[in-house]
Amino acid sequence: MVMLRWLVWREVVLAWRRKSDVLSMLAFFAIIASLFPLGMDPDTRLLRTIASGVLWVSALLASLLGLGRLFAGDYADGTLEQMLITPQPLLLIVAGKIFAQWLVTGIPLMLISPLLALQFGLPSDGVRMIAVSLLVGIPVLNLVGAVGASLTLGIRGGGAIVALIVLPLCVPVLVFGAGGNVPLVGAVLALTMVFAPWAAAAGLKISVE
Amino acid sequence: MSNWYKYASPVHLHPLASRLIPWFAIPAAILLIAGLYVGLVLAPTDFQQGDVYRVLFIHVPAAWIGMFLYILMAVYAAIGWAYNARASSMMASSLSITGALFTFLALLTGALWGKPTWGTWWAWDARTTSTLILLFLYIGFIALQSAIDDPRRADRAGAVLALVGVINVPIIYFSVQWWNTLHQGATIRIASGTTTIATPMLVAWLIMSAACWLYSVAVVLSRLCCIIEDREQLEATQ
Amino acid sequence: MLETTHLKCVRGNRTIFRDVSFAVRPGDCFRLTGPNGSGKTSLLRMLCGLLAPASGSIRWHGASIESLGEEYFSAITYLGHRPGIKDELTALENLRVWCGLSGIELSHHTAASALERIGLGERMNLPARFLSEGERRRAAIARVLVRQSPLWLLDEVLTSLDRTAVEAFQSLIEDHLEGGGMAIVATHQDLQLSAGRSQRIELAA
Numbered sequence: 001m002v003m004l005r006w007l008v009w010r011e012v013v014l015a016w017r018r019k020s021d022v023l024s025m026l027a028f029f030a031i032i033a034s035l036f037p038l039g040m041d042p043d044t045r046l047l048r049t050i051a052s053g054v055l056w057v058s059a060l061l062a063s064l065l066g067l068g069r070l071f072a073g074d075y076a077d078g079t080l081e082q083m084l085i086t087p088q089p090l091l092l093i094v095a096g097k098i099f100a101q102w103l104v105t106g107i108p109l110m111l112i113s114p115l116l117a118l119q120f121g122l123p124s125d126g127v128r129m130i131a132v133s134l135l136v137g138i139p140v141l142n143l144v145g146a147v148g149a150s151l152t153l154g155i156r157g158g159g160a161i162v163a164l165i166v167l168p169l170c171v172p173v174l175v176f177g178a179g180g181n182v183p184l185v186g187a188v189l190a191l192t193m194v195f196a197p198w199a200a201a202a203g204l205k206i207s208v209e
Numbered sequence: 210m211s212n213w214y215k216y217a218s219p220v221h222l223h224p225l226a227s228r229l230i231p232w233f234a235i236p237a238a239i240l241l242i243a244g245l246y247v248g249l250v251l252a253p254t255d256f257q258q259g260d261v262y263r264v265l266f267i268h269v270p271a272a273w274i275g276m277f278l279y280i281l282m283a284v285y286a287a288i289g290w291a292y293n294a295r296a297s298s299m300m301a302s303s304l305s306i307t308g309a310l311f312t313f314l315a316l317l318t319g320a321l322w323g324k325p326t327w328g329t330w331w332a333w334d335a336r337t338t339s340t341l342i343l344l345f346l347y348i349g350f351i352a353l354q355s356a357i358d359d360p361r362r363a364d365r366a367g368a369v370l371a372l373v374g375v376i377n378v379p380i381i382y383f384s385v386q387w388w389n390t391l392h393q394g395a396t397i398r399i400a401s402g403t404t405t406i407a408t409p410m411l412v413a414w415l416i417m418s419a420a421c422w423l424y425s426v427a428v429v430l431s432r433l434c435c436i437i438e439d440r441e442q443l444e445a446t447q
Numbered sequence: 448m449l450e451t452t453h454l455k456c457v458r459g460n461r462t463i464f465r466d467v468s469f470a471v472r473p474g475d476c477f478r479l480t481g482p483n484g485s486g487k488t489s490l491l492r493m494l495c496g497l498l499a500p501a502s503g504s505i506r507w508h509g510a511s512i513e514s515l516g517e518e519y520f521s522a523i524t525y526l527g528h529r530p531g532i533k534d535e536l537t538a539l540e541n542l543r544v545w546c547g548l549s550g551i552e553l554s555h556h557t558a559a560s561a562l563e564r565i566g567l568g569e570r571m572n573l574p575a576r577f578l579s580e581g582e583r584r585r586a587a588i589a590r591v592l593v594r595q596s597p598l599w600l601l602d603e604v605l606t607s608l609d610r611t612a613v614e615a616f617q618s619l620i621e622d623h624l625e626g627g628g629m630a631i632v633a634t635h636q637d638l639q640l641s642a643g644r645s646q647r648i649e650l651a652a
Contacts, residue, residue: 001550002550002551002552003547003548003549003550006543006544006547006548007548009544009547010544010547010548013535013536014533014535014536017535018535077529077530077531077532077533077534078527078528078529078530079531079532079533081492081497081525081531082531082545082548083548085520085525086520086548086549086550087518087520087521088517088548088549088550093548147369151353151366151369151370152353152356152366155357156356157356160352161352161353161356164345164348164349164352165352165353165370167345168345168346168377168381169346169374169381171342171384172377172381172383172384175384175385175388176387179388181387184384188380191380199369203366203369206362206365206366206369207362208497209362209497209498209499358459359458440460
């Protein structure tokens, strides 16, 4: 489809030309994950137990950070309202944007997670489990995050409000992902893919009014 | 039937709401006094739990009210959004605060009950954790609405969030249950306990439940009136 | 034909304007005037479908624009206050992306000639952040050239444009009107259009 192709191209090129947005998010991921061992006794057995949870929470927080680039930039320079009045279905545009967000932020997060998992002394199947659960789970974070981002465009309190809205809704994917149950994560993903783009599109229309 | 539609306008709703408040507030006060008397004085000391169980007279109704009001809030918010009915959205905003307070009360009384009973103020069991997340959902809704200056945008944004939240609630509950069974460790089972409940206890529990429900209706209506006055005043000055 | 009846705009708790009615027919150009805060931008956004009126209706060929949805959107081109240009993309890329988002595949060649026509010939391959405000406006104006939609909704597009650009743009509008197009323009500056039918909508504060 012409529109989706151009939309994804646009998002990827914009992210590429402003790499600092994505890179700082990845650095944030790494730093947060490293803070946990620093805050406690870095005993290997202990680290292995908390690895999954820590990496998942860190990925969650990093995704939250990355939400700032999803709609806010377009909202500020007027491109978002142009998107709302194109003769293309808004739902598709929103879905495309979320997909591009995942491409640009989610995949890199997932790719560096094995490196961080090694820091926690996980054996290879532990590492694989985390990578797979993040692979299936990070899209959920992007989807739910998009709903939060769409509702909070241009309001004060910025990042904290988005976090308050998005984090409770991410509890299921966090619980299933960190618990290693990939099929359940997949189920949550399937459900979220149905509702989130619609809610985010509604949120955009409300925020742009 | 068409007469009811006029109450969709806040201007007409206000007098109705303020007239209804005493009908709920006074019985609530009476039942509260009666319930406290029965619960604290008449009901016997429990064999297993001592006197602490009396906290449950507030804890259980508070938890139920917290959950129910969230769903009700989502319904009112959705109606307010779909039909552009401001009064409905104002009702949702009023419900959100009462719901949050009752949820917090449930957590607080739960902790008060938990310390003597389990030895710890907080236990990460499924029910407590779900209630905590419900409180966060409420806080998110309230924070979102207070951060948005335009009242209509706040109403609609809240509606989207409430709907997303309400769909998530069963999923969250299921996931927390699953999480709890996964990490058995300190499994603390709430002793659904005493096989026969002494009549005074049951009576106290029923009276206190009724008191809490009536109180919440009264306080929601009262806050609704404040919200209406607030918004109408805003409009008058513009 | 665009027709509005008794439009009322409420923002926050303030009524910005009420009872605005007019009809735009092919060849019409309406100039939207009024003091700051009188709702010119709000009215244009209502006509775009971005903002819902508190009361009143907007009809395109007899059908309400809410019911038409995407069909109506394909008939309008809106140039808003903020040009809608991404800093990191070149003027050329901005134009092609904008068309792409409307579902139109715009060739490099067509985009380039449109940009040349409005005077961005040499600078079209620079990232937009190196362009002046006026040049970014021109990059946005190029959209009306490539999209050819019947109704143009223009909000203060003449700001930051120099005289040659203003004249060029005025001739663009004239060509459009002559071809049966319609335009609603919010502007402080006077539009000198030779094609007779230029009317005014004055929004009182």
